[in-house]
Amino acid sequence: MGNAVIDGDHKAFIELANLIHMCHESGDDKQALMPSLLTVLNEYVGGHFLREEKALRSVRYSHFDEHRRKHDLFRGRLKVICEEYSSGYRSVVNDLHNLVAGWLVNHILSDDMRYRTWLSRATVDNRPLAFLSMEAESSARESGDGDRRNALANNRPY
Numbered sequence: 001m002g003n004a005v006i007d008g009d010h011k012a013f014i015e016l017a018n019l020i021h022m023c024h025e026s027g028d029d030k031q032a033l034m035p036s037l038l039t040v041l042n043e044y045v046g047g048h049f050l051r052e053e054k055a056l057r058s059v060r061y062s063h064f065d066e067h068r069r070k071h072d073l074f075r076g077r078l079k080v081i082c083e084e085y086s087s088g089y090r091s092v093v094n095d096l097h098n099l100v101a102g103w104l105v106n107h108i109l110s111d112d113m114r115y116r117t118w119l120s121r122a123t124v125d126n127r128p129l130a131f132l133s134m135e136a137e138s139s140a141r142e143s144g145d146g147d148r149r150n151a152l153a154n155n156r157p158y
Contacts, residue, residue, distance in 0.1 A: 002116045005126045006055075009048045010112075012129070013104050016041055021097030034093060038082045041100070045075055046140075047133035052112075055124045061115055070111060074103055 020041065023033050049071040056064045077099070084092040125132065 003119055003124055005124045006048075006052065006112070006119075009044075009051065009129065010104065010108055013044065013048065014101060016044060017097050017100035017104070020093070020100070024093055024097065031090075034085070034090075038085060038093075042078060042082060043133040043137070044129060045078060046136035047129040047131075049075065050132050050136040050139075051125050051129070055119055056115060058123050059118045061118050063114060067111055067115070070107065074107075 016037070020034075020037050023031070023037055053064075053068055053071065056067060061067070081092045081096060081099075
């Protein structure tokens with residue numbers, strides 16, 4: 001993509017997808033890790049999407065709303081998978097690796113490449129993803145209905 005911070009996030013995202021795949025394929029002995037991996041994936045997605053959205057908002061990216069909608073759709077799919085898994089439907093993770101890796105590659109090549117010329121090092125929050133994840137979670141709680149998008153849409157601090 002051309003931005004070291006965001007590229008690093010993308011690489012970590014692929015590694016996490018591969019770890020989920022390995023855990024799923026390894027059988028019962030590693031299945032106990034899956035809830036933790038799903039939690040990490042959710043936190044990662046929240047932090048990374050917040051990083052991108054903050055950067056895009058700061059440069060008044062002309063396709064910001066469309067880009068955020070795509071993030072929201074993926075976030076929603078992931079939330080449903082996690083909820084179903086927690087409810088005992090273990091098979092929902094059968095294709096999670098392909099969903100995550102496929103979505104990410106498509107998103108980078110089609111959507112993220114559109115904004116690459118808009119961003120510079122200065123516009124991307126380079127704090128570790130753990131901090132951004134906590135900020136994304138905090139924003140979601142503060143928005144009342146658990147929806148971080150409201151905080152962004154209403155220009156409240158995030």
